[in-house]
Amino acid sequence: xxxxxxxxxxxxxxxxxxxxxxxxxxxxxxxxxxxxxxxxxxxxxxxxxxxxxxxxxxxxxxxxxxxxxxxxxxxxxxxxxxxxxxxxxxxxxxxxxxxxxxxxxxxxxxxxxxxxxxxxxxxxxxxxxxxxxxxxxxxxxxxxxxxxxxxxxxxxxxxxxxxxxxxxxxxxxxxxxxxxxxxxxxxxxxxxxxxxxxx
Amino acid sequence: xxxxxxxxxxxxxxxxxxxxxxxxxxxxxxxxxxxxxxxxxxxxxxxxxxxxxxxxxxxxxxxxxxxxxxxxxxxxxxxxxxxxxxxxxxxxxxxxxxxxxxxxxxxxxxxxxxxxxxxxxxxxxxxxxxxxxxxxxxxxxxxxxxxxxxxxxxxxxxxxxxxxxxxxxxxxxxx
Numbered sequence: 001x002x003x004x005x006x007x008x009x010x011x012x013x014x015x016x017x018x019x020x021x022x023x024x025x026x027x028x029x030x031x032x033x034x035x036x037x038x039x040x041x042x043x044x045x046x047x048x049x050x051x052x053x054x055x056x057x058x059x060x061x062x063x064x065x066x067x068x069x070x071x072x073x074x075x076x077x078x079x080x081x082x083x084x085x086x087x088x089x090x091x092x093x094x095x096x097x098x099x100x101x102x103x104x105x106x107x108x109x110x111x112x113x114x115x116x117x118x119x120x121x122x123x124x125x126x127x128x129x130x131x132x133x134x135x136x137x138x139x140x141x142x143x144x145x146x147x148x149x150x151x152x153x154x155x156x157x158x159x160x161x162x163x164x165x166x167x168x169x170x171x172x173x174x175x176x177x178x179x180x181x182x183x184x185x186x187x188x189x190x191x192x193x194x195x196x197x198x199x
Numbered sequence: 200x201x202x203x204x205x206x207x208x209x210x211x212x213x214x215x216x217x218x219x220x221x222x223x224x225x226x227x228x229x230x231x232x233x234x235x236x237x238x239x240x241x242x243x244x245x246x247x248x249x250x251x252x253x254x255x256x257x258x259x260x261x262x263x264x265x266x267x268x269x270x271x272x273x274x275x276x277x278x279x280x281x282x283x284x285x286x287x288x289x290x291x292x293x294x295x296x297x298x299x300x301x302x303x304x305x306x307x308x309x310x311x312x313x314x315x316x317x318x319x320x321x322x323x324x325x326x327x328x329x330x331x332x333x334x335x336x337x338x339x340x341x342x343x344x345x346x347x348x349x350x351x352x353x354x355x356x357x358x359x360x361x362x363x364x365x366x367x368x369x370x371x372x373x374x
Contacts, residue, residue, distance in 0.1 A: 018354035049361050056310050057329035057360075063223055065215040069233050069240075076237075077207065077244040 009036055013043050017050055109140075202247035210247060210255050211240060217256070217331060218263045224326045225267040227315060231274075235266045260333075260341035264323050313363035320344065321356035328353050 013036045019025050020033045037043045124132075202210070218239050222232035239262050243255075250258045314322055320342055327333045327341070328349075339346045 014358070018357050019350070022350075022354075024350060046361070049365065050357065053310070053357060053360055053364060054329060057325065058332075060224075060310070060330045062216055062220040062331065065211070065219045065236055065240075066233060069219070069237050070211070070215070072237055073211070073240045073244075076241055 010040060010043055013037065013040070014046060017043070017046060021047070021050055021054065106143075109136075202244055206252075207244050207247060210243060210259075214256055214259050215240065218259050220331060221260060221263050221323075221326060222267055224311075224314065224330060225264065225322065226270060227311060231270055235263065235270055239263050239266055254340075257337065257341040260327065260337075261343070264342070268319065309364055310360065313360050316363055317356050317359055321352050321359065324349055324352045325356040325360070329357075 013033050016025060016029060016033050020030055023030075025033065037047055215236070219232060219236040222235040222239075223229060226232050226235065239259065242262060243259065247255065314325065317325060323342065324338055327338050328335075333341070335346050335349045338344075338349045342349070344352075
């Protein structure tokens, strides 16, 4: 074998040496590499070095996460949980008045939207009905402003905004819908009462 | 979406070591590795619910590697963090036996230095495969590269390491 042919076959073997050590070559390639290495001192030395480097790498230690890192992570994740709870519920918990107003408005809407099925004689004056309609409008407007404030607070407090903001927007849309329906129903309820009283 | 507390604790117990070890070897600096591990685990808490349970391992490897690359970029952009040979040696446990100990102190220390010569993804692949013992499939999933590329990258990386270490090895062998 010429020196040049030797050099070429050494270069080819060195290309495949790691795959051969890892058993990644097919039988024919593995046999060819082994045959060459058995006869070539230079490639034997390279094989020995390759195996030593792999053994040294595999002897390097792995490390447990230091306790202080675990403690910090636990502390920070508890903090984020508390922040999340405050952001979602704190707005209602810390403001009882708007909550009561909202509850009163919802109760009023239920009365307006689902009146008693038993027909009754009108018992209110025109002024009383007009005042009730105006108060209903005011209460519903108040519910709308609370929902807007809640959306703004959740936006600013919750870092992971995606699902939370979508939920608040959904609530906002639902309240808008209820508000419009309530006002329409209140207007509708007011009209025949006035006519009946007047007739 | 945040993880349930018990799932998070289980994931930290199972994968925490993997995260921190990868960060230590990629950054060659324990302090920075602690920061990265902390950042990655908090990210797991915040985003873990979006990851399938069986994909958490590969996801953590990917996120850790990216965080380390960012840390190295910051280091290069700002003030360079000097990593001396003593700090590197601190990663190595003393090997048993005087001969092996002497060898490890030279070759082992040089291996850590030589790892820094490798470019990405070679460095990550060598660490994940040879130090952390991940399979080709696991590395392929984590780094999102084909298995054949994992093999080729690993073998190139090991060849590059040999070139760096040849001199020390020959010297040790001659002694």
